[in-house]
Amino acid sequence: MYDYYVYMLRCSDGSYYTGITNSVERRLWQHQNGINPDCYTFSRRPVELVYSAWFTNVFEAIHWEKQIKRWSRKKKEALIRGEWEEIQRLAKKDFSTKKNRSMSP
Numbered sequence: 001m002y003d004y005y006v007y008m009l010r011c012s013d014g015s016y017y018t019g020i021t022n023s024v025e026r027r028l029w030q031h032q033n034g035i036n037p038d039c040y041t042f043s044r045r046p047v048e049l050v051y052s053a054w055f056t057n058v059f060e061a062i063h064w065e066k067q068i069k070r071w072s073r074k075k076k077e078a079l080i081r082g083e084w085e086e087i088q089r090l091a092k093k094d095f096s097t098k099k100n101r102s103m104s105p
Contacts, residue, residue: 004061006068008051008076011044016076020065024052050080 005024009017009031017040021027028049031041041047055061068076078086 001056002058004055004058006053006055006061006065007049008068008080009041009047010050011041011047013044015044016050016073017041017044017047018065018068018076020061024049 002022004020004022006018006020007024007027009019009028011017017031019027028047030036031039031047032045034042034045036042053061053064055064068079071079072090075087075090078084078090
């Protein structure tokens, strides 16, 4: 059985980077030291580890990583703070502000 981690970094420009790894310590070191010049974080160093979650199933880890990547900044920040109720609140869409798009006769 292997360990997998979904992690989130706060970059020096305030943006967030989410990834998956089998060693958070090693991967953080790689980000901090600019090992891969093509990586999103290369020009946004230093980075700070702000969230990580442990998985034993790689498919669950990949699913969680993809889900987080689709989230808004506000939702990511609620996750970092551990505010699950806020994440649920932000997940609810407000359709009351949408204009009625029905066609007139």
